Amino acid sequence: MLVPQLINGLTQGSLYALVAIGFVLIFGTMNLVTFAHGEVYMMGAFAGALAMTVWHLPWFVALAMGMAAAWVLGFLIEKIAFRPLRTAGHMPPLLITIGLSIILKDLAVILFGAENRPVPSIYEQTIRVAGIQISVLQIVILGVAAGLVVLLRLLIQGTKIGRAMRATAQDHEAAYAMGVNVHRVFSIAFALASCLGGAAGVMIGIYYNAVYPVMGAAAGLKGFAACIFGGLTSIPGAILGGIIIGVVENLTVQFLASGYRDVVAFLVMVIVLVLRPQGLLGRKLRTV
Amino acid sequence: MKEGIMKRRTLMRLLTVLGLAFLAAPSAWSAEPIHIAVSAPLTGNFAEYGQNWQKAINMAVEWINAAGGINGRPIEILYGDSKSDPKDSAALAQKFTSDSRIAAEIGDFSSTASMAAQPIYDRAGMVQLSPTTSHPMWAPGSPWSFGIVGTQAGEGPFMARYAIEKLGKKKIAVLHINNDWGIASKDYFIHAAKEMGAQILGVESYFETDKDFTAVLTKLRGLKPELIYVPSFYNEMALMSKQREKLGWTDAVVMGPGSLYSPKLLELGGSSVNGLYTSAVFFPNDPRPEVQKFVKGFEGKYKATPNMFAAVAYDAINLMAETIRKVGADRKAIRDELAKTKNFPGVTGKINFTERRDVIKDYRHLVVKNGQFTLFDK
Amino acid sequence: MPLYEFVPRRSNWHAWLPVLLGLLLFPLLVQSEYLLNIAVYAGIYVILTSSLNITNGYTGLFSFGHAAFYGIGAYTAAILATRSGIPFWLTLPLAGIVASAFGAAIALLTLRLGGIFLALVTIGFQEIAYLVILNWVSLTRGPMGIPGIPPATIWGVALSGNRGYYFLILALDTLVLFLISRIVTSRVGRAFVAIREDELAAQSAGIATFPTKVLSFVVATFFAGIAGGFFAHHARFVSADSFRLDETFAILTMLIVGGMGSLPGPVIGAVFLVVLPEASRFLAEYRGVVYGLILIGVILFRPEGIAGVPGIIRTRGALSRAEKPSAEEGQPA
Numbered sequence: 001m002l003v004p005q006l007i008n009g010l011t012q013g014s015l016y017a018l019v020a021i022g023f024v025l026i027f028g029t030m031n032l033v034t035f036a037h038g039e040v041y042m043m044g045a046f047a048g049a050l051a052m053t054v055w056h057l058p059w060f061v062a063l064a065m066g067m068a069a070a071w072v073l074g075f076l077i078e079k080i081a082f083r084p085l086r087t088a089g090h091m092p093p094l095l096i097t098i099g100l101s102i103i104l105k106d107l108a109v110i111l112f113g114a115e116n117r118p119v120p121s122i123y124e125q126t127i128r129v130a131g132i133q134i135s136v137l138q139i140v141i142l143g144v145a146a147g148l149v150v151l152l153r154l155l156i157q158g159t160k161i162g163r164a165m166r167a168t169a170q171d172h173e174a175a176y177a178m179g180v181n182v183h184r185v186f187s188i189a190f191a192l193a194s195c196l197g198g199a200a201g202v203m204i205g206i207y208y209n210a211v212y213p214v215m216g217a218a219a220g221l222k223g224f225a226a227c228i229f230g231g232l233t234s235i236p237g238a239i240l241g242g243i244i245i246g247v248v249e250n251l252t253v254q255f256l257a258s259g260y261r262d263v264v265a266f267l268v269m270v271i272v273l274v275l276r277p278q279g280l281l282g283r284k285l286r287t288v
Numbered sequence: 289m290k291e292g293i294m295k296r297r298t299l300m301r302l303l304t305v306l307g308l309a310f311l312a313a314p315s316a317w318s319a320e321p322i323h324i325a326v327s328a329p330l331t332g333n334f335a336e337y338g339q340n341w342q343k344a345i346n347m348a349v350e351w352i353n354a355a356g357g358i359n360g361r362p363i364e365i366l367y368g369d370s371k372s373d374p375k376d377s378a379a380l381a382q383k384f385t386s387d388s389r390i391a392a393e394i395g396d397f398s399s400t401a402s403m404a405a406q407p408i409y410d411r412a413g414m415v416q417l418s419p420t421t422s423h424p425m426w427a428p429g430s431p432w433s434f435g436i437v438g439t440q441a442g443e444g445p446f447m448a449r450y451a452i453e454k455l456g457k458k459k460i461a462v463l464h465i466n467n468d469w470g471i472a473s474k475d476y477f478i479h480a481a482k483e484m485g486a487q488i489l490g491v492e493s494y495f496e497t498d499k500d501f502t503a504v505l506t507k508l509r510g511l512k513p514e515l516i517y518v519p520s521f522y523n524e525m526a527l528m529s530k531q532r533e534k535l536g537w538t539d540a541v542v543m544g545p546g547s548l549y550s551p552k553l554l555e556l557g558g559s560s561v562n563g564l565y566t567s568a569v570f571f572p573n574d575p576r577p578e579v580q581k582f583v584k585g586f587e588g589k590y591k592a593t594p595n596m597f598a599a600v601a602y603d604a605i606n607l608m609a610e611t612i613r614k615v616g617a618d619r620k621a622i623r624d625e626l627a628k629t630k631n632f633p634g635v636t637g638k639i640n641f642t643e644r645r646d647v648i649k650d651y652r653h654l655v656v657k658n659g660q661f662t663l664f665d666k
Numbered sequence: 667m668p669l670y671e672f673v674p675r676r677s678n679w680h681a682w683l684p685v686l687l688g689l690l691l692f693p694l695l696v697q698s699e700y701l702l703n704i705a706v707y708a709g710i711y712v713i714l715t716s717s718l719n720i721t722n723g724y725t726g727l728f729s730f731g732h733a734a735f736y737g738i739g740a741y742t743a744a745i746l747a748t749r750s751g752i753p754f755w756l757t758l759p760l761a762g763i764v765a766s767a768f769g770a771a772i773a774l775l776t777l778r779l780g781g782i783f784l785a786l787v788t789i790g791f792q793e794i795a796y797l798v799i800l801n802w803v804s805l806t807r808g809p810m811g812i813p814g815i816p817p818a819t820i821w822g823v824a825l826s827g828n829r830g831y832y833f834l835i836l837a838l839d840t841l842v843l844f845l846i847s848r849i850v851t852s853r854v855g856r857a858f859v860a861i862r863e864d865e866l867a868a869q870s871a872g873i874a875t876f877p878t879k880v881l882s883f884v885v886a887t888f889f890a891g892i893a894g895g896f897f898a899h900h901a902r903f904v905s906a907d908s909f910r911l912d913e914t915f916a917i918l919t920m921l922i923v924g925g926m927g928s929l930p931g932p933v934i935g936a937v938f939l940v941v942l943p944e945a946s947r948f949l950a951e952y953r954g955v956v957y958g959l960i961l962i963g964v965i966l967f968r969p970e971g972i973a974g975v976p977g978i979i980r981t982r983g984a985l986s987r988a989e990k991p992s993a994e995e996g997q998p999a
Contacts, residue, residue, distance in 0.1 A: 001510030004535075008502045033782060084966060090782045091728060092965050092979055095922060098915050099961035106954030114331050116499070116523055118556050126536030133536045208499045209530045215499070217911070221793060228786060253503035258494060259466065259801040259808075261503070263794055270790040273783060274775055374811050378903050379703075386699045404813045404903045411826075466803075468810050495800070495809060 003132050005250045011138045013246020014145035018200040019223025020230065020238035022193035028169045028233045029189040032090060035097040036077055037197055038220020039104035044070035044198020045205040045215060046112055049119045059122050059206060066202035067195045074194020078187050108213035116210040141203050148199055149239065165189055218262065225269035321364035322617045324608060325384040327395030327405065332371030333496055334397055336552065341419065341601035342367065343590055348605045358613045366390065372397045374404030381405035385412030391617040392417065394604050399423035399468040406430050415623050417608060419600035423472045427646040432623055436639055437600050438569060438649030443545050444476025446651045447517065447567060451543055452484045454653065457515035460486050461508045464519045466493040473519035473545055489513050501528045502535060509537045518544040526556035533560040541565065546651065550595035554659050562659065567651040569636040570599035579635045603634035669973040670928035673847050689836055693829045702828035706900060708940040709835030710893050713842050715920045715932035717889035723926035724850055725882040726862030731788035732917050734795035735887040737909025739765040739894025741799060744812040744904045754818045758895040765891025766884045773883035777876065792911050799906040811905025818899040831900050838896060842889055847929055849885060858882055919961045925974020934972050
């Protein structure tokens, strides 16, 4: 059962990685931490689930809608919580995002109810590769995650805004002096981060067939742990961190007990922070 | 002098009653209502179950009040939302027991929530009649506690016989919800199954809030069981079944206790719950007149077939009303009369309390076929 | 004198004595168990918020794990009382001692990290503590919680109603606030503030910053544990979900809204935010939204809260030092 568990872990880990990349984009460019990322992920998941259950749209349209909703939400959060407190240090924006996360969670309960909202199944088939049964949906999820990472890389490496982001990440005062519209970069980085979170939310909803208002808390914290694991500012580090946490979690269920799966993620986070605060691959964003 | 006070009191009471009647004009009741408290999960993870109770209880109360109430007094239900959280159910117990209007309490939903509130009802001397609590240690825990759904001590061995003798499956794995009910349910099943010669390959648990079962299902699959016994609720069972289907694990039979018996399971689980075995103390096609009256009424009012949770709540409120009709709204008298209950015709079967104040139920064998619960008769 | 500088002394008895007398008379005027219950809860949160203020307010160490220490205290009292039959007057200090032992361990491990990293480690610890409580069924009964905790006793008499608990928590609050006021006005307290304002300067002024920071953590977590012990004997039931990250956030919100770095701030914040949701029942389902909006409003428009030290949230000390790890820079500042 080792190989199937590795595949389960890889699937989950790839979605944690998407959440973790969001934290890297935000910390990398703005040097700030958000606590509302999990709730953005949850809202994206609800947007996707509604698209599939109420309007009966195909899953990829739902994915796009979830990403768009998260984009808008991220854009707004940056405006409310981060823009007015640009020079206030870490804590005030962090505390504001705590407030936002409480509000978003409660709004979701008011709008959608506290219970599970079922999400229809897609790709229920399995295929056999080298004697191992693999779920088609798991392959689709891995494909979506990989595709989004490739797109992000193209954006960061190949476009003008990507260049501006990299410059801002290195030194935003220098970038500002060189004529980069730093505020616009912050805004886009935040929205982009949220958008990836929303994508992860939609896919997890499809994977587990359920979305619910408190789903963001655990995902946000685990994405965050993955981001710390990889060193806060490294996209490859975040991807690696996400996948390692996903795999270790599933192996914990296999060899220990299912209740302890989440302990592992946080234990890893604390140990990394204490022993090697710069993470495994802690480097600046420019080395992406 | 004494007479004077009496007169004044009577006058005051008359005025109060008139005032109340005036205020509550539409209901046209002249007598003070009898208050019964209900502690139930109306929001939170178990909200659907609590709302099922609410529907059934409201309908029953409507019927009782329409027929003249209890000796001329209407019933009024005071709901408290416990979220089935032990913290909240204990707080509600404080509130209910200190409210002198309340005659008795119905609830809570989970064994854990009921047991957390138990010492408070016990101390205050108020009946706590739970429609669903089935932990074998619950009702014996206080002379004021009553359970009407039957206990796992009865259902566990019944399910084990179903699995081993009826279906002939002897290699069994267990996946249970990690709470008082789930643990009791698992223990009684495993104990009986082992006595019948079955082999328990593995036992795993999950938390009420879990949504991802892929890892634990993958682990159980590696043990190659013929049957998995899953003490759980229909929400998680629906998710579990869908995820099991996606993992391509189709060569094991799934079975769980009567908590799974709900039309909602079919709705949420779709094709993935076909071939699932369970049991029921309540079956809507039961021809008994009290069952048909309940089912027809519920369908007419709510456009949905009642599930087991609605049925036990309906029995709980009717039993309570019947008891109060006999002895009045005195907390102690209600307890003593309730303990003497003989052959109360509930929709979930006849109710006779044992000396432990729980009930021995008749279970039926069910299986899901083509998206419908059907009686298993082989 | 501004409110945030207020410290109860013999000389300003006319300010605090009437409040104390009013609080003593309160349960004689109010008969409702429900209102007394709210008052008892407010009392518990006064301890929690005031103790969090020691690290987060006075010393400028941002801890996000307060609910974990609160929970450790509650479980310590619950387990000792139900399994070993240890009486209330012993479980209460033991709850504080066990919580502060964990506090010391966390502090020794992590206080070399500054600002935001400390916040992150304490969040990790918060989640781990919750999950361990949930999983260690043989000790904690896991998701089922521990029922049947005996009530608090005073001279052998078990408290039955909330009136007794009210007087007990009032006495406890008075004691805790008195101790905290003595600490923060002592040399140690001034060292806390010096570290918050500028750690390097504090160091060069001869303050042993590391032991001082550990001490601040130990004191804060000790009182959190005491609050937990009281909670266990009052609620008479503990379960893991009372001590999650949400709870830390709630305590933190009370502290921010009341104001950090002052004695009255956390007391005002705790009472205000416990009473407000109860007083505005019509807001029932919007409760979280109201909490969140108040928090955001305070940060944006009055960062020092109702009675905090002005500018505290933006001080240049450990609170907001901008550190950014990178391979070139090696260790964070």
